[in-house]
Amino acid sequence: MIEIFNIFLMAMLVITALAMVSSRHLFITVMLSGIFSLLVAAIFLFLDAADVALTEAAVGAGISTVLFLGALALMDVEETARGERWVRVSSLVVVAVTTIALVYATFDQPLFGDPNAPINLHVAPWYIENVPVHMGIPNIVTGILGSYRGYDTLGEVFVVYTAGIGVLSLLGDPVKNRMNRPVQNHGLRHYLIPRVVGRMLIPFIILFGLYVQFHGEYSPGGGFQAGALIAAAIILFAILEGENRALNVIPMRVLYLMMASGALLYGGVGVATLFMGGNFLEYTVLGSTMVSGQQWGILLIEAGVGLTVTGVLITIFHAFAARSNL
Amino acid sequence: MIFYIVAFALVITMCLALVRAVRGPGLYDRVLAVNMMGTKTVLLLAVIAYIMGRPDYIDLALAYALINFIGVFAVLEFFRTRESQLALTSSTTQSGQEKALDEQGGQS
Amino acid sequence: MDAWSNVVEIISIVFMAIGAFFIFVGGVGALRMPDFYTRMHAASLTDSAGPIFILIGLILHTDSFLVAIKLFTVLVFILITGPTASNALASAALLAGNKPSLAVKQTTAE
Amino acid sequence: MAWVDYFHYWVFAILLMIGFFGVIAKRNLVKKLVGLSIFQSAVFLLYITMGKVEGGTAPIYGITDNTVFSNPLPQVLILTAIVVGISTTALGLSIVVRIKEAYGSIEEDVIHEKDRVE
Numbered sequence: 001m002i003e004i005f006n007i008f009l010m011a012m013l014v015i016t017a018l019a020m021v022s023s024r025h026l027f028i029t030v031m032l033s034g035i036f037s038l039l040v041a042a043i044f045l046f047l048d049a050a051d052v053a054l055t056e057a058a059v060g061a062g063i064s065t066v067l068f069l070g071a072l073a074l075m076d077v078e079e080t081a082r083g084e085r086w087v088r089v090s091s092l093v094v095v096a097v098t099t100i101a102l103v104y105a106t107f108d109q110p111l112f113g114d115p116n117a118p119i120n121l122h123v124a125p126w127y128i129e130n131v132p133v134h135m136g137i138p139n140i141v142t143g144i145l146g147s148y149r150g151y152d153t154l155g156e157v158f159v160v161y162t163a164g165i166g167v168l169s170l171l172g173d174p175v176k177n178r179m180n181r182p183v184q185n186h187g188l189r190h191y192l193i194p195r196v197v198g199r200m201l202i203p204f205i206i207l208f209g210l211y212v213q214f215h216g217e218y219s220p221g222g223g224f225q226a227g228a229l230i231a232a233a234i235i236l237f238a239i240l241e242g243e244n245r246a247l248n249v250i251p252m253r254v255l256y257l258m259m260a261s262g263a264l265l266y267g268g269v270g271v272a273t274l275f276m277g278g279n280f281l282e283y284t285v286l287g288s289t290m291v292s293g294q295q296w297g298i299l300l301i302e303a304g305v306g307l308t309v310t311g312v313l314i315t316i317f318h319a320f321a322a323r324s325n326l
Numbered sequence: 327m328i329f330y331i332v333a334f335a336l337v338i339t340m341c342l343a344l345v346r347a348v349r350g351p352g353l354y355d356r357v358l359a360v361n362m363m364g365t366k367t368v369l370l371l372a373v374i375a376y377i378m379g380r381p382d383y384i385d386l387a388l389a390y391a392l393i394n395f396i397g398v399f400a401v402l403e404f405f406r407t408r409e410s411q412l413a414l415t416s417s418t419t420q421s422g423q424e425k426a427l428d429e430q431g432g433q434s
Numbered sequence: 435m436d437a438w439s440n441v442v443e444i445i446s447i448v449f450m451a452i453g454a455f456f457i458f459v460g461g462v463g464a465l466r467m468p469d470f471y472t473r474m475h476a477a478s479l480t481d482s483a484g485p486i487f488i489l490i491g492l493i494l495h496t497d498s499f500l501v502a503i504k505l506f507t508v509l510v511f512i513l514i515t516g517p518t519a520s521n522a523l524a525s526a527a528l529l530a531g532n533k534p535s536l537a538v539k540q541t542t543a544e
Numbered sequence: 545m546a547w548v549d550y551f552h553y554w555v556f557a558i559l560l561m562i563g564f565f566g567v568i569a570k571r572n573l574v575k576k577l578v579g580l581s582i583f584q585s586a587v588f589l590l591y592i593t594m595g596k597v598e599g600g601t602a603p604i605y606g607i608t609d610n611t612v613f614s615n616p617l618p619q620v621l622i623l624t625a626i627v628v629g630i631s632t633t634a635l636g637l638s639i640v641v642r643i644k645e646a647y648g649s650i651e652e653d654v655i656h657e658k659d660r661v662e
Contacts, residue, residue: 008337070400342465
């Protein structure tokens with residue numbers, strides 16, 4: 001019965017994707033990508049991936065639309081050239097052939113939802129069985145993310161950090177760019193209703209972000225989602241009051257500090273466990289028992305993840321906003 | 327059963343909003359459709375939580391309800407700055423870059 | 435006691451059915467109305483009446499206090515943000531010179 | 545209902561190829577990035593689809609009595625990949641912004657033309 005909704009949503013997803021690629025106006029593409037993200041989040045929830053759906057919600061609803069609009073404010077929104085005819089025809093042929101090959105290949109895939117599919121037999125049962133034993137936390141996803149696959153997450157955090165540095169080095173320091181601009185931007189300060197309501201909601205968004213951060217062991221959530229939510233709150237403030245005020249509230253040096261200290265905290269936990277006699281990121285040595293050590297470790301590295309993600313996302317926003325006038 | 331009916335109504339309405347988003351003559355119709363989709367998704371997530379018997383899914387609905395409207399504000403800001411930029415550029419002469427673009431558009 | 439919970443159950447089902455109806459009508463309106471502002475009017479129906487009925491129906495259906503509080507919070511936030519977003523959208527549209535079709539007709543007739 | 549079992553995979557294949565088409569056929573750089581993010585979402589969808597277990601529920605203990613869980617491992621991988629995805633998209637967008645500032649256009653043809661002239 002539930003599959004019917006999923007089929008509906010997936011058909012809508014395909015239509016949205018087609019419209020996104022075929023539309024000539026980039027603003028329309030960005031708006032449709034908002035719909036795309038909403039549909040993907042609902043589908044993830046139907047497929048039992050609550051944590052992933054929350055991440056998609058936090059990133060897709062606020063931040064990615066704002067980023068794309070910030071970039072579009074610097075360019076022409078109309079797509080002028082369509083490209084030569086042979087390019088379009090030949091790429092259509094390539095795409096059609098590959099689609100047929102991929103669809104043919106799906107018949108070798110295990111059936112949808114098969115509990116005996118190879119993917120579900122190898123390590124997953126061990127994880128599901130051992131997360132409560134080793135860590136004593138109910139959310140298996142957080143357990144795997146923080147502990148069993150801690151190296152993986154460490155790498156991802158450094159990728160996010162590097163992307164933030166890359167954006168900064170490409171677009172320049174937001175504060176300097178802002179000073180060179182002819183017109184200072186005051187945001188939506190003259191729009192009373194959005195301003196009042198938006199300001200009222202910002203504390204709630206931050207509060208919810210902190211809840212997601214620290215309750216992530218018990219319900220869907222964790223550092224990545226919380227970072228995106230808190231960054232969305234700050235970005236909302238910057239949209240409402242202008243970036244200058246947002247930069248007064250959280251200056252760039254604090255953001256740099258957040259970016260770096262989050263990644264450092266994560267790495268530092270690993271080094272600390274080395275010095276305390278364990279392996280890199282072996283949290284067991286942090287506490288008196290295995291469970292308490294693991295819980296301390298997960299709490300610390302989730303805090304690191306949250307700090308880095310918040311810092312990077314707000315920095316990226318400021319970097320774009322200082323270039324454009326958004 | 328009533329949950330399935332409500333969820334079905336929500337999905338159908340999402341389809342209608344999608345039609346509006348894909349077809350919608352103006353830019354604003356698309357923003358409107360996105361906004362509608364947002365509210366429908368919040369409700370759909372809440373109803374899914376009941377259908378699946380998972381009360382923790384309501385956190386997701388809460389997250390969407392809180393941050394969904396940021397996109398609309400960004401759109402408002404986008405058009406506001408674009409208006410002021412257009413006013414700035416149209417009052418002076420056409421910039422060199424735009425001229426070069428026009429010439430190349432004419433050639434090709 | 436049993437009769438009372440039955441009554442609550444029926445009320446919640448009725449509320450959810452009304453909410454689903456409003457949502458559907460708003461969706462049809464957003465598709466069929468002639469110009470942007472009337473479409474927005476229909477769409478804002480799904481932002482206000484629909485969530486009120488559906489979420490109250492869901493609240494009546496639950497026996498967990500925490501879930502009821504969370505749903506009520508969702509309702510409050512939807513009721514705050516929905517009209518604000520509509521307002522922001524309408525002012526953005528008006529700012530860009532998007533006139534209601536009736537207003538355009540009147541000015542051309544004069 | 546045999547086709548339902550494969551429907552999710554088909555949607556994955558079609559979405560992947562829509563994104564691919566956007567990347568190879570479109571001349572606009574932002575459009576290419578959008579195609580890339582569709583491609584990315586298709587891969588996310590494939591991972592999550594493969595981790596779904598019939599009759600399972602989200603892998604969190606203690607909320608329902610159901611102890612059949614969907615596979616948590618793909619969820620972990622995709623969760624981090626989403627945030628990494630938005631960061632790398634931002635990096636790509638900032639490169640596009642610099643290209644726009646240097647060449648005055650984000651259309652591939654115009655950029656190639658300018659390169660040839662210089």
